[in-house]
Amino acid sequence: MQHSPPPLFKQGASARVKVVFFAVFAIALLVVDSRLNSLVRVRQIVATVLYPLQMLVLMPRDAANALGDYFASTTRLQSELGTLKRQQILQAQAVQKNNLLESENAHLRRLLELKERTPSKSLLAEILYDARDEYARKIILNKGSQQGVALGQPVIDERGVIGQVTRVFPLTAEVTLLTDKNQAIPVQVERSGMRSVIHGRGRSAYLEMRVTSNADVKLGDTLITSGLDGIYPPGLQVAKVTQVESKASTTFEVVLCMPVAGLEQHKQLLILLVDTSQLAPPESEEERTKKEKINRRVTRDSAKDEDKAAVKEAVPLNADAVPATPVGAIAATAPTNSTSPTSSVQPKVDVRANPASTVKEDKK
Numbered sequence: 001m002q003h004s005p006p007p008l009f010k011q012g013a014s015a016r017v018k019v020v021f022f023a024v025f026a027i028a029l030l031v032v033d034s035r036l037n038s039l040v041r042v043r044q045i046v047a048t049v050l051y052p053l054q055m056l057v058l059m060p061r062d063a064a065n066a067l068g069d070y071f072a073s074t075t076r077l078q079s080e081l082g083t084l085k086r087q088q089i090l091q092a093q094a095v096q097k098n099n100l101l102e103s104e105n106a107h108l109r110r111l112l113e114l115k116e117r118t119p120s121k122s123l124l125a126e127i128l129y130d131a132r133d134e135y136a137r138k139i140i141l142n143k144g145s146q147q148g149v150a151l152g153q154p155v156i157d158e159r160g161v162i163g164q165v166t167r168v169f170p171l172t173a174e175v176t177l178l179t180d181k182n183q184a185i186p187v188q189v190e191r192s193g194m195r196s197v198i199h200g201r202g203r204s205a206y207l208e209m210r211v212t213s214n215a216d217v218k219l220g221d222t223l224i225t226s227g228l229d230g231i232y233p234p235g236l237q238v239a240k241v242t243q244v245e246s247k248a249s250t251t252f253e254v255v256l257c258m259p260v261a262g263l264e265q266h267k268q269l270l271i272l273l274v275d276t277s278q279l280a281p282p283e284s285e286e287e288r289t290k291k292e293k294i295n296r297r298v299t300r301d302s303a304k305d306e307d308k309a310a311v312k313e314a315v316p317l318n319a320d321a322v323p324a325t326p327v328g329a330i331a332a333t334a335p336t337n338s339t340s341p342t343s344s345v346q347p348k349v350d351v352r353a354n355p356a357s358t359v360k361e362d363k364k
Contacts, residue, residue, distance in 0.1 A: 114156070121148075124271075127142075128172065137176065139174075142172060153165045154233075154272045161238050163175045164231070178238070186228045188224060189216065190221065205263075206256045207258070208257070211252065223237075223240070224237055241257050242256055
């Protein structure tokens with residue numbers, strides 16, 4: 001059984017009619033607006049009224065988008081920054097390598113020019129490594145006896161003397177730097193022509209030269225090879241005078257010099273292939289050790305002789321001041337001597353009373 005409202009209470013059209021009506025009305029508005037643009041003003045008013053509400057609704061979406069953009073841009077910028085830093089490091093390494101190559105090329109050009117100016121034959125060599133000796137200044141070169149390197153040959157760079165070949169192998173050679181304590185080079189002052197010998201000081205970077213107190217040596221003088229040893233060609237720069245130490249108690253002056261060659265700056269050096277077969281071979285390690293022991297022994301004996309001479313000078317013996325009395329009678333006559341206690345005769349008698357001990361000391 002269907003229940004429907006009485007006809008008195010029925011109001012308006014049915015729902016289907018309403019839908020059709022509003023659809024037709026909307027289509028008509030669209031057509032009229034597209035043809036006449038009569039609803040533009042209405043749309044503007046509605047958009048203006050609804051804009052705050054629209055912005056309020058869109059705020060969460062905009063905040064989420066801004067937060068995502070922030071993190072994305074931060075990650076991108078960090079990645080770009082890391083890339084730029086790596087590129088900067090690579091570029092700095094490339095610049096440093098280029099500078100090193102330019103310096104090395106300039107050094108090689110100067111060595112080639114020096115090779116052309118040097119009258120003797122020469123060989124370009126490269127430093128492999130430093131010798132593993134804390135107390136010696138030596139380097140190893142990549143040229144040996146197969147390339148014509150021999151013992152005693154000098155090694156130079158474009159500035160001056162580096163050292164001397166002291167050991168040769170088939171493919172390598174050991175060079176002792178001129179700052180080594182066992183190296184000595186005949187030199188002369190370029191300004192005055194005074195000749196001397198300069199020595200190394202071991203671990204110190206300076207060279208040492210001993211001259212007389214009246215020698216013509218000044219600060220800033222340049223020392224060059226004299227060529228008297230037959231090894232180093234004359235005229236090669238060795239060092240510059242940096243300090244002159246003089247003592248009033250000695251007749252010699254100690255001159256400290258700084259080498260002019262780049263001992264620890266370049267890897268390429270020049271070996272002068274001079275003929276060293278007619279020269280005396282360099283000392284071996286055993287001979288050098290024996291010579292050092294002999295020098296220490298001679299120094300110790302000379303010190304003892306100086307001490308003995310000082311004792312004899314402090315208590316001189318005067319034969320005229322002491323009466324010629326037998327040794328056995330001195331002890332008996334000493335108490336009855338009328339000489340004052342401060343007289344110099346009594347100490348002389350005491351010294352002469354023990355001649356045997358003096359002889360033993362002299363024998364020692």
